[in-house]
Amino acid sequence: MDHIQAAKEIVRRHCEAFDEATDDQLEEIGGKSLSDRFFWRGMHPFYEIEGAASVIQTFWRPLRRSLTSLQRREDIFFAGENDVDGGASVWTCSMGHFMGLFDNDWLGIPATGRMAFLRYAEFFKIENDEIVESAFFCDLIGLMHQAGCYPLPPMTGSNFVYPGPRTHDGLQFGPVTPDETIATLALVNRMIEDLSSINHMDDYLCPPDLLARTWHDDMIWYGPCGIGASYTITRYQEQHQYPFRLNLTDKTYNGHVARIAEGKYCGFFGWSNLRNRNKGGFLGLPAAQESAEMRIVDIYRRHEDKLAENWVFIDLPHYLAQQGLDVFARLKELRRLPA
Template structure:
């Protein structure tokens, strides 16, 4: 199992080494070299699902590179594992960090600044043999808008800044890891998910902090998506995210995950979508809506001892808003044209 994980990680590392150095004219060729013929790619709004190297480069990578060159991949976490969602039949690798570039050309209608910009990302890859068969790239477009001075939503309940990597600076798991540690990490993760399910079934939107403390360290850090922000300690996390989220959203339905895996002290998952819900009114400044809106979410965790210590979260908030009639990027393009 360890050797398989190392192979999968090497496949992704070789891909990054080639793709990040490739010229614009060679991107499709390099991506084809490292992906299967039926390559399936998922991206956040407005990129959505794409198939094949040509479409992925045309829809995402070409416009992004035109706006932000030169680009540095500043990786904070990198790990692999067997997918807990399909009993380990598939193997996944995830890279988490920032893509840094000079914002010299408008992107998605966001006015350029001529200054450096950090694009938060979490990129999942399913490896088959020597190729990448499937990718899910979550990136925080709202963070780019915020850094560029065009934040479009009400003030965040948490703090907004360029998030750091793990406190322990050990998130790059390039080498083999002890399998028993991954088992411990997955047990804590599944315990946390079970506790959340218990809260959902109880209907208690003001769950006591003691319930969270069963799986979380008291000094936990929750790095939420732009639009919500980051929180420190269980008490502030509940005040700044959990309670507003639970009190302002209703009819929550959990749809499961596509991939969920662990290696060492790290674990993560993503769904497409993870859950659906209705907005009672107030969440992200939105009015009440009867739309059963989808939430596509990524969670990356670091375990410390027998509890979770840090959590990096990505939510496709632009898509969540779009489903309820608020086209943030379209509105920005309209404002620019006036």
């Protein structure tokens, strides 16, 4: 699997140089590893951007001006052949937090002058020793929560600075036994099939034993801020799965752009993964007439023959905007309210 190792080295070199560069050096560093046809996908309000220079100008420079002394605190890194296209492409997956001093407002989120953690997941596609595509998800609502201007109803789960893997083995820089990779990917695909089989049954409360086929009883689901994290199958169902199943209807699964595994880790993202329609109540929204798309990242850790941990990113600002709720406009209103 020399090509997997080569892809990891390309991405690691790029990220190390990019993270340590000054603002004036970013285009130069990007030009060494990012393709001339580099294509970037980002959260609302950024969306799709072509060209490294445009991504740097639109996203990275404003972020670095806001979160000064920025550090990448990586918890998971792995790579693999894309299961979606039969292994024709190779992607890497990185997950953790960007940590900095929140010194200047960003996207209308008020600076605090204190440490802030921006939770992220980043995928890179490598072709001919270049990075040609990327998808960058981050928890903007989580940053609002840290700044004291949370724009949504109370969460059903808990929100905090999520840890990396319990086993502390998420940074897979070296080669991994292929058998482990095969087992992890097969398990995740089996889990997807189980859940897909009941997606059309809106009022069907998934029994715990269906999840227990592929999940440990003490599983941890680290959901996006707005939903929160849950621990154990029972609490996960109570705090996320059942509200999701009962308050959303007309679910359509669109598939993934990339789904990769290496060792005991697997990750995927979609653009979008699925569509659904809010029947009323989910995230405090009223009933909707039209469906809305959800762009989602899932990253998993397998322990023995079942899944143990799952880190989830959902572009909730985009999902909410499709239904008439602009969280950034609401943020402005919250900031105008008297203390």
